[in-house]
Amino acid sequence: MSISRRNFFKRTIITTSAVASIPAIVSSCISTNEKTKESLFSKDDVILFQGDSITDAGREKQSELPNNIRSFGAGYAFIAASELLKEMADKNLTIYNRGISGNKVYQLAERWQKDCLDLKPDILSILIGVNDYWHMRNGNYDGTPDIYENDYRELLTRTKKEFPDVKLVICEPFILPETRAVDESWIEPFSLYQKIAAKLSEEFKTLWVPFQKVFTEAAKVAPAVVWTEDGVHPSLAGCHLMAEAWLKSVGM
Amino acid sequence: MSISRRNFFKRTIITTSAVASIPAIVSSCISTNEKTKESLFSKDDVILFQGDSITDAGREKQSELPNNIRSFGAGYAFIAASELLKEMADKNLTIYNRGISGNKVYQLAERWQKDCLDLKPDILSILIGVNDYWHMRNGNYDGTPDIYENDYRELLTRTKKEFPDVKLVICEPFILPETRAVDESWIEPFSLYQKIAAKLSEEFKTLWVPFQKVFTEAAKVAPAVVWTEDGVHPSLAGCHLMAEAWLKSVGM
Numbered sequence: 001m002s003i004s005r006r007n008f009f010k011r012t013i014i015t016t017s018a019v020a021s022i023p024a025i026v027s028s029c030i031s032t033n034e035k036t037k038e039s040l041f042s043k044d045d046v047i048l049f050q051g052d053s054i055t056d057a058g059r060e061k062q063s064e065l066p067n068n069i070r071s072f073g074a075g076y077a078f079i080a081a082s083e084l085l086k087e088m089a090d091k092n093l094t095i096y097n098r099g100i101s102g103n104k105v106y107q108l109a110e111r112w113q114k115d116c117l118d119l120k121p122d123i124l125s126i127l128i129g130v131n132d133y134w135h136m137r138n139g140n141y142d143g144t145p146d147i148y149e150n151d152y153r154e155l156l157t158r159t160k161k162e163f164p165d166v167k168l169v170i171c172e173p174f175i176l177p178e179t180r181a182v183d184e185s186w187i188e189p190f191s192l193y194q195k196i197a198a199k200l201s202e203e204f205k206t207l208w209v210p211f212q213k214v215f216t217e218a219a220k221v222a223p224a225v226v227w228t229e230d231g232v233h234p235s236l237a238g239c240h241l242m243a244e245a246w247l248k249s250v251g252m
Numbered sequence: 253m254s255i256s257r258r259n260f261f262k263r264t265i266i267t268t269s270a271v272a273s274i275p276a277i278v279s280s281c282i283s284t285n286e287k288t289k290e291s292l293f294s295k296d297d298v299i300l301f302q303g304d305s306i307t308d309a310g311r312e313k314q315s316e317l318p319n320n321i322r323s324f325g326a327g328y329a330f331i332a333a334s335e336l337l338k339e340m341a342d343k344n345l346t347i348y349n350r351g352i353s354g355n356k357v358y359q360l361a362e363r364w365q366k367d368c369l370d371l372k373p374d375i376l377s378i379l380i381g382v383n384d385y386w387h388m389r390n391g392n393y394d395g396t397p398d399i400y401e402n403d404y405r406e407l408l409t410r411t412k413k414e415f416p417d418v419k420l421v422i423c424e425p426f427i428l429p430e431t432r433a434v435d436e437s438w439i440e441p442f443s444l445y446q447k448i449a450a451k452l453s454e455e456f457k458t459l460w461v462p463f464q465k466v467f468t469e470a471a472k473v474a475p476a477v478v479w480t481e482d483g484v485h486p487s488l489a490g491c492h493l494m495a496e497a498w499l500k501s502v503g504m
Contacts, residue, residue: 057321058321058322067487067488068488069309069310069326069327069487069488069491070310070326072326072488073326074321074322074324074325074326074330075321078326078330078331078488079330079331079334079492081488082331082488082489082491082492083492085478085487085488085489085492086488086489086490086492086493086496089470089473089474089478089479089489090473090474095488218341221341221342222341222342226337226341227341235319235321235337236319236320236321236324236330236333236334236337236338236347237319237334237337237338237341238338239321239334240331240334240335240337240338241338244338
């Protein structure tokens, strides 16, 4: 093969990689066990999305009804829940969103009885951690990675104690630099929080949604601000990317 | 083949058909020309969703920004737009939602300059008609099918006159009986409005989203109220079903 021809092939491969479609990116980040869906979801299951503003997504908090549009806000949980309810329309699923803006792990713990245990979830998805770092960084919170780890482990232990069979989904907290609020200096200190979330996912044998990997890959296809304007809160495109990653991680 | 074996095969076929998955239903209703997506969407396109409460979906109306979560509400347009922005993240699309709750065709016309023509759409999706019938039925409007047809044709003519190259997507208005607000007596009179929408779609050579067919098929998989509690406004599952049908109709 001549050098020029080798270069052509090399170029072709690079080009193909550069224009990889978003579904290919999600697939490249998440390998789905096709049996996950069947083993995860059963008739009459209660599913709960928990977290901070990213999960909250402006939901109406007066009635907090399950399977209700107003009570779901407009974020990844709305897209993921509506897909679950559509795909398994015959399964009589009950899905709640109880994310609250600004929450750190200890604030989940404060409302865990009312906003988790009382709902008796069969499947519990948690996305928490960015505020545990961010609020410390901007001087509004005294937290450390150790506090995040201890608080998070205690929350999971408490949950498993009350519901030994609950199926847990831990979502990786994520950031994207080159955005309004986030720069490169976030990456190393925030990675400590991400590693803790991953460690707890292993420890409690949960499903894992690798959001950081997905957003990092997506930022190669379009600038970071296309996915999240401030580096923390997803855009419309970012919400759909998250929902797709979440759904793929649970076998959909 | 013995009769019992023939009966077994017959039963198997019926069972398979009864548990057909929702994606199969959407596929069975909508045949996609794979070239549609390529020919429809170009770099820097402006896309506009227009309609009534189903499109509005509780969107925030102070800033009315494109590609903005708050300005999109939580409905099919949110799910469809977020998928377009994700899938074509490199295309710099600008997507608006300008649906307004309660609107009939003449009310679209009243705000068409500001809420359509001024936005210079390359692709315009319209879902309108259920209030043209419903408000007449409950005595709050003097409309008729003829008025719906004439108003709608005038609106489309006006749009094509200003933007001859605009790509139109007409969505079929839909209802589901055996729900809180809709019973069987709606079907025949409302079908006149649906036929008019279909006729105008042919007349103006638009893309067509057959929502009625999709919802009718979905109601065979799960009760109508799973898809729309009042027979008009979609549930979470109904929103995702609509988005999927819309996206498939535009080649996604």
